[in-house]
Amino acid sequence: xxxxxxxxxxxxxxxxxxxxxxxxxxxxxxxxxxxxxxxxxxxxxxxxxxxxxxxxxxxxxxxxxxxxxxxxxxxxxxxxxxxxxxxxxxxxxxxxxxxxxxxxxxxxxxxxxxxxxxxxxxxxxxxxxxxxxxxxxxxxxxxxxxxxxxxxxxxxxxxxxxxxxxxxxxxxxxxxxxxxxxxxxxxxxxxxxxxxxxxxxxxxxxxxxxxxxxxxxxxxxxxxxxxxxxxxxxxxxxxxxxxxxxxxxxxxxx
Amino acid sequence: xxxxxxxxxxxxxxxxxxxxxxxxxxxxxxxxxxxxxxxxxxxxxxxxxxxxxxxxxxxxxxxxxxxxxxxxxxxxxxxxxxxxxxxxxxxxxxxxxxxxxxxxxxxxxxxxxxxxxxxxxxxxxxxxxxxxxxxxxxxxxxxxxxxxxxxxxxxxxxxxxxxxxxxxxxxxxxxxxxxxxxxxxxxxxxxxxxxxxxxxxxxxxxxxxxxxxxxxxxxxxxxxxxxxxxxxxxxxxxxxxxxxxxxxxxxxxxxxxxxxxxxxxxxxxxxxxxxxxxxxxx
Numbered sequence: 001x002x003x004x005x006x007x008x009x010x011x012x013x014x015x016x017x018x019x020x021x022x023x024x025x026x027x028x029x030x031x032x033x034x035x036x037x038x039x040x041x042x043x044x045x046x047x048x049x050x051x052x053x054x055x056x057x058x059x060x061x062x063x064x065x066x067x068x069x070x071x072x073x074x075x076x077x078x079x080x081x082x083x084x085x086x087x088x089x090x091x092x093x094x095x096x097x098x099x100x101x102x103x104x105x106x107x108x109x110x111x112x113x114x115x116x117x118x119x120x121x122x123x124x125x126x127x128x129x130x131x132x133x134x135x136x137x138x139x140x141x142x143x144x145x146x147x148x149x150x151x152x153x154x155x156x157x158x159x160x161x162x163x164x165x166x167x168x169x170x171x172x173x174x175x176x177x178x179x180x181x182x183x184x185x186x187x188x189x190x191x192x193x194x195x196x197x198x199x200x201x202x203x204x205x206x207x208x209x210x211x212x213x214x215x216x217x218x219x220x221x222x223x224x225x226x227x228x229x230x231x232x233x234x235x236x237x238x239x240x241x242x243x244x245x246x247x248x249x250x251x252x253x254x
Numbered sequence: 255x256x257x258x259x260x261x262x263x264x265x266x267x268x269x270x271x272x273x274x275x276x277x278x279x280x281x282x283x284x285x286x287x288x289x290x291x292x293x294x295x296x297x298x299x300x301x302x303x304x305x306x307x308x309x310x311x312x313x314x315x316x317x318x319x320x321x322x323x324x325x326x327x328x329x330x331x332x333x334x335x336x337x338x339x340x341x342x343x344x345x346x347x348x349x350x351x352x353x354x355x356x357x358x359x360x361x362x363x364x365x366x367x368x369x370x371x372x373x374x375x376x377x378x379x380x381x382x383x384x385x386x387x388x389x390x391x392x393x394x395x396x397x398x399x400x401x402x403x404x405x406x407x408x409x410x411x412x413x414x415x416x417x418x419x420x421x422x423x424x425x426x427x428x429x430x431x432x433x434x435x436x437x438x439x440x441x442x443x444x445x446x447x448x449x450x451x452x453x454x455x456x457x458x459x460x461x462x463x464x465x466x467x468x469x470x471x472x473x474x475x476x477x478x479x480x481x482x483x484x485x486x487x488x489x490x491x492x493x494x495x496x497x498x499x500x501x502x503x504x505x506x507x508x509x510x511x512x513x514x515x516x517x518x519x520x521x522x523x524x525x526x527x528x529x530x531x532x533x534x535x536x
Contacts, residue, residue, distance in 0.1 A: 092429040100423055163426075
């Protein structure tokens with residue numbers, strides 16, 4: 001697969017929770033319009049890594065970050081970084097579907113409103129486009145003012161993705177986005193990811209190795225805070241260079 | 255060694271049920287008793303005239319209009335001051351600081367405030383608002399005193415309500431690039447509203463019913479109050495003076511009936527409105 005440009009370049013990233021070092025000197029490039037999967041056993045640091053990319057770790061008390069994360073060439077850990085703008089451009093989808101207890105429409109427009117957009121026509125246009133992008137428009141066009149908590153789990157997760165797309169991010173970080181969904185819904189969300197990578201760069205953390213193999217272009221294997229191996233997905237799954245990666249993907253542990 | 259009585263489990267269950275049932279009934283019976291006594295003696299006094307005329311001859315004749323007005327305004331002043339202070343403190347404690355000895359001291363202070371007898375609040379209000387700040391015996395002094403009296407309740411209930419808002423909402427809001435304040439006002443407060451309102455309703459009840467703190471600070475003038483600096487007599491104070499000085503027991507009961515009915519009405523309507531609000535959110 002031919003490489004595209006790097007959207008995110010991680011250089012010597014160390015993350016600590018108090019005295020515990022959660023990530024050790026990580027170096028990794030994330031390419032535009034590709035799906036990068038991060039795999040590894042629980043507690044290996046993959047979610048920590050994901051949160052380091054939009055500085056969500058800042059919200060965790062006692063968390064300290066060293067090194068650089070270059071987004072479009074600029075280090076996001078520079079003091080002058082506009083944090084709100086960064087999080088708009090590098091958005092996040094969480095493990096559990098977590099719509100606000102508001103209507104479908106209010107959920108979608110929430111992000112736009114907090115960024116100061118109030119133009120009704122623009123908001124309606126965005127509502128339509130975002131729901132369309134996650135294939136929810138036809139299902140929900142008559143339920144726009146219903147409470148989002150009434151939707152099914154899959155619809156909720158799609159809605160959360162749409163809510164994120166509404167603010168026009170460039171990178172979408174997904175933290176085990178299918179772990180609360182059944183296999184059919186999971187397959188459909190994976191199809192969606194495939195569609196989305198035309199317009200977005202996606203980084204997904206997953207426990208599910210088949211998922212990583214199915215959807216991703218690149219895979220990184222984390223173990224105990226180290227990035228053991230990173231490369232094109234088919235290479236990682238067919239001929240891993242590191243013995244530890246091989247042990248993990250063949251199911252010998254993890 | 256066991257204190258277990260040699261009873262069949264079924265019999266034991268029956269006995270326990272009966273005992274607990276009687277305990278519960280006692281609580282309910284007291285409520286019923288109060289309502290029956292007040293309404294039986296008070297309802298015959300109620301008439302449109304009683305509600306729309308000012309007291310005449312120290313309250314022996316006429317109605318209780320001025321005391322109703324005083325109660326409403328005093329309670330309003332208390333809430334207008336206590337709600338922003340209390341909810342603001344709760345937001346500060348939950349969203350803008352992390353748990354530390356400072357938050358524990360603030361919380362402990364609020365708890366202590368809650369335990370102080372209301373007559374001491376009356377004294378505090380008398381010294382600070384009536385004398386030092388020269389508000390005199392007035393609805394302002396009374397309202398401010400009540401505000402500080404109910405503040406701990408509002409802080410506590412708001413804090414509990416805010417803490418109960420799922421952490422996920424906060425994370426999502428941040429991840430979409432909202433500021434902390436946007437997160438608080440657009441997500442946290444709307445979700446916590448029912449709990450916060452419950453605290454405010456409890457405070458309304460306490461404000462309306464308070465007597466000791468009010469006599470010391472708002473005085474007991476029977477005239478219809480004309481400004482926040484007017485001295486005024488609330489329904490509770492009116493009841494107290496009428497009953498204690500034996501001016502008119504029937505009128506005192508009439509006042510008590512109005513007091514009790516208003517508190518019941520306030521409770522019922524707010525719970526109804528909250529129920530509707532919550533259903534819309536689900």
